[in-house]
Amino acid sequence: MTGVIQPALRADDRGERLRLLHVHAHPDDESSKGAATTARYVAEGAEVMVATCTGGERGSILNPNMDRPDVLANIAEIRRQEMDAARRILGIEQVWLGFVDSGLPEGDPLPPLPEGSFGTLDPEEACLPLVEVVRRFRPHVMTTYDERGGYPHPDHIMCNRISVAAYEHAADPDFHPELGAAWQVPKLYYSFGFHLDKTTAIHGAMTSRGLKSPYEERLRDWKPDPEMENRITTRVPCGEYFEVRDRALIAHATQIDPEGFFFQVPLELQQEAWPTEDWELVRTTVATRLPEDDLFAGIAVPVAG
Ligand SMILES: [Zn+2]
Numbered sequence: 001m002t003g004v005i006q007p008a009l010r011a012d013d014r015g016e017r018l019r020l021l022h023v024h025a026h027p028d029d030e031s032s033k034g035a036a037t038t039a040r041y042v043a044e045g046a047e048v049m050v051a052t053c054t055g056g057e058r059g060s061i062l063n064p065n066m067d068r069p070d071v072l073a074n075i076a077e078i079r080r081q082e083m084d085a086a087r088r089i090l091g092i093e094q095v096w097l098g099f100v101d102s103g104l105p106e107g108d109p110l111p112p113l114p115e116g117s118f119g120t121l122d123p124e125e126a127c128l129p130l131v132e133v134v135r136r137f138r139p140h141v142m143t144t145y146d147e148r149g150g151y152p153h154p155d156h157i158m159c160n161r162i163s164v165a166a167y168e169h170a171a172d173p174d175f176h177p178e179l180g181a182a183w184q185v186p187k188l189y190y191s192f193g194f195h196l197d198k199t200t201a202i203h204g205a206m207t208s209r210g211l212k213s214p215y216e217e218r219l220r221d222w223k224p225d226p227e228m229e230n231r232i233t234t235r236v237p238c239g240e241y242f243e244v245r246d247r248a249l250i251a252h253a254t255q256i257d258p259e260g261f262f263f264q265v266p267l268e269l270q271q272e273a274w275p276t277e278d279w280e281l282v283r284t285t286v287a288t289r290l291p292e293d294d295l296f297a298g299i300a301v302p303v304a305g
Pocket residue numbers: 025026029153156
């Protein structure tokens with residue numbers, strides 16, 4: 001299924017439409033991480049595909065208005081419908097890789113992950129459906145989370161592992177040739193969501209206007225990690241698409257409280273304080289100069305006419 005196809009403003013050097021593949025752990029992650037970047041590239045005529053590792057079956061209901069027995073009883077189906085709605089809002093294609101959500105383990109000591117869940121799998125095996133997606137879609141750019149998962153959810157960490165494995169194996173013609181012709185993805189990125197510089201900037205913008213910042217407590221407990229901050233190579237300007245991101249996020253009604261944390265910072269203030277989404281370039285086969293402001297730097301050329 002394809003969203004509305006925009007005329008392409010840029011293409012690769014063979015005149016092909018630009019293709020971007022995001023790999024995400026759960027339905028809703030595509031809308032909370034890098035979604036304004038997605039919306040911007042879709043508006044510029046790129047094809048964007050999201051591969052969703054799990055069905056989000058073990059996610060809690062995080063919106064009090066949706067915390068009802070009938071919703072809980074049908075959570076897997078409801079999350080598929082929410083994903084469909086978000087997919088249409090973002091104008092993307094989306095595929096399910098078919099793994100089972102591990103849930104976020106809680107307690108001390110942490111309980112073991114449910115048997116057979118995504119977080120327990122061997123990445124060398126679990127990368128196979130993603131290798132097939134990469135070889136079929138042939139992305140110019142692929143994104144995933146950093147090796148720590150962006151935040152320590154076992155499915156997010158496994159998402160990183162299968163993405164890196166698929167990135168490497170998809171290019172090897174001897175690796176499972178039945179999964180399609182080898183494809184070398186030119187660039188691989190890790191997403192950086194609410195990192196310290198960004199959170200500090202938004203917090204400062206809120207307090208300087210006399211508004212109550214939702215980040216007060218989080219910042220107080222935040223241990224600075226300059227090494228992590230310094231990893232950002234690429235800041236994609238996408239402030240005008242924050243509104244699309246928010247609509248996609250709200251489509252995941254079981255996961256997002258429209259009155260909650262995410263929506264306490266006015267959009268204009270976010271656009272002013274931090275109008276980019278930020279990424280780390282971790283592999284590239286094309287020449288590019290860092291820092292970048294475009295995931296397709298070194299790949300995209302303007303379409304003539
Ligand atoms: Zn997730």
